[in-house]
Amino acid sequence: MLYPIMVDVLHQVFSPHGFVEKIVTFQKSAGFQALIQYQSRSAAVMARNTLHGRNIYDGCCQLDIQYSNLSELQVNYNNERSRDFTNPSLPSEQRGRSAQVSYLHFNGLIIVHTQFIS
Numbered sequence: 001m002l003y004p005i006m007v008d009v010l011h012q013v014f015s016p017h018g019f020v021e022k023i024v025t026f027q028k029s030a031g032f033q034a035l036i037q038y039q040s041r042s043a044a045v046m047a048r049n050t051l052h053g054r055n056i057y058d059g060c061c062q063l064d065i066q067y068s069n070l071s072e073l074q075v076n077y078n079n080e081r082s083r084d085f086t087n088p089s090l091p092s093e094q095r096g097r098s099a100q101v102s103y104l105h106f107n108g109l110i111i112v113h114t115q116f117i118s
Contacts, residue, residue: 003057007083010034013056018043022073024082037073 007023014020019039026033038044044067052065075084079092 003060005032005034005056005061006080009056010036011083011085013051014038014047017047017050019085021086022075022082022084024073024075026081035068035070035073 005025007025010023010025011020014023014036017038020036021039022035022037024035036044036047038047048065048067051063053062055062075082075087075090077093078084078088078090084090
């Protein structure tokens with residue numbers, strides 16, 4: 001059985017621990033991953049301490065949460081793969097092209113990097 005892990009599901013799981021500003025999801029060789037940016041570092045710390053090792057679904061999709069080296073996500077589109085909750089007016093994707101997500105690289109600890117283990 002497949003369990004969908006979409007931006008809305010991640011927002012529901014992570015938002016009780018603080019204001020989630022941005023979420024970006026992507027597929028890597030290690031599997032499905034996501035970057036979640038909180039409004040504050042303390043919210044990211046609380047989310048990691050509370051959710052690390054827990055399952056999103058009963059008996060499935062275990063969270064492996066690490067801190068990211070990024071301090072800011074740049075989300076260009078609000079769709080099923082990425083969302084900027086501080087800018088709901090972003091388009092769902094660029095006309096004529098598939099959605100792309102850009103990252104700004106800085107040092108910081110406000111983004112929670114998640115990897116899902118089924």
